[in-house]
């Protein structure tokens with residue numbers, strides 16, 4: 001049975017994280033969103049200060065260079081960090097580095113950990129994860145086409161990827177490639193580490209996403225990229241299994257951050273509703289607005305509890321496939337709906353750049369697609385539940 005008691009230590013960490021955001025990150029958001037040298041220097045400075053709080057890289061344990069104590073404590077702190085899109089990087093827990101660090105930790109060799117995991121968790125380098133391809137379904141990765149062919153002690157990689165987030169400025173990519181086209185669909189692929197300075201690693205463009213042209217979701221052509229076979233992550237043919245290990249925790253990390261975004265939009269909505277007047281009273285006096293506030297409060301708390309429930313199950317050693325899929329599609333919808341209502345309450349100001357809401361809204365739309373579209377997560381949930389019924393059992397929520 002779930003127990004969501006928050007220890008005094010975690011309460012204190014949440015308080016410290018909130019103060020850090022309010023004092024050092026949120027006032028600096030405009031400067032941090034510039035893609036220039038000042039923004040990089042500011043981020044470095046914030047990272048140094050975040051390290052001193054004892055909350056650096058909480059997604060992973062001290063044996064890998066982080067300060068993590070499990071998923072549930074991380075969820076409680078990460079929902080605070082999620083309030084600002086810049087806080088995860090400032091605290092050493094930004095995607096896609098978190099997922100890459102986790103699989104390097106789980107499957108990397110000693111050499112791979114020394115060369116890539118250590119500096120990654122320390123925040124000295126960045127990384128990217130290159131799986132999705134424009135020509136075939138990303139939701140069903142069994143059809144991926146990028147090929148890695150062995151030539152002596154090297155892999156020769158050829159392929160076309162896109163939406164490789166964070167590729168610009170990354171030191172390496174973890175690439176999903178077919179190594180044995182004759183194998184069963186889930187055993188065809190391997191994950192291979194490609195340093196970004198390898199000849200043939202060609203970034204074609206950052207794909208413009210919802211008005212962001214300097215965004216980091218890149219199209220990449222792998223043109224006869226040669227890397228040593230020792231760059232294989234885990235066993236040859238294990239790419240799909242490792243991807244599942246990566247995506248499970250990665251999805252719940254997103255859900256934790258979305259809680260912070262929902263909460264911030266909710267606060268903006270309530271504060272504005274109390275001060276804006278129309279037709280003789282404040283917006284807060286209108287029943288429609290009250291309904292939005294009440295619905296949002298209920299949905300945010302439901303998302304929190306579902307996220308904590310999934311985090312706790314993972315801490316207990318459960319894969320939590322159903323729990324993670326439920327929160328992935330449910331959380332993405334609540335994220336969208338709460339921000340949407342907050343924008344509506346703000347009227348024209350809500351779609352302007354004078355509040356963070358329009359940027360939050362653009363980010364929120366993609367949440368229903370990345371790390372598995374809503375429809376696929378619903379399919380996973382329904383299939384697993386129906387399997388129990390087919391076997392003569394009911395589905396028990398524990």
Ligand SMILES: Cc1cc2nc3c(=O)[nH]c(=O)nc-3n(C[C@H](O)[C@H](O)[C@H](O)COP(=O)(O)OP(=O)(O)OC[C@H]3O[C@@H](n4cnc5c(N)ncnc54)[C@H](O)[C@@H]3O)c2cc1C
Pocket residue numbers: 096129130131132133136137138139140162163164165166209217366369370371372373375376379
């Ligand atoms: C902002 C952002 C960042 C991303 N970052 C990365 C990254 O760093 N690395 C990376 O490799 N990829 C990344 N992706 C890609 C992402 O993981 C894929 O977009 C996702 O897996 C879906 O694949 P697809 O776009 O090819 O859509 P498709 O697989 O072609 O699916 C298209 C649509 O079909 C529908 N659909 C699919 N399957 C089913 C089903 N079984 N039942 C009903 N409907 C279905 C869904 O509505 C889905 O949206 C990112 C995407 C976004 C938007």
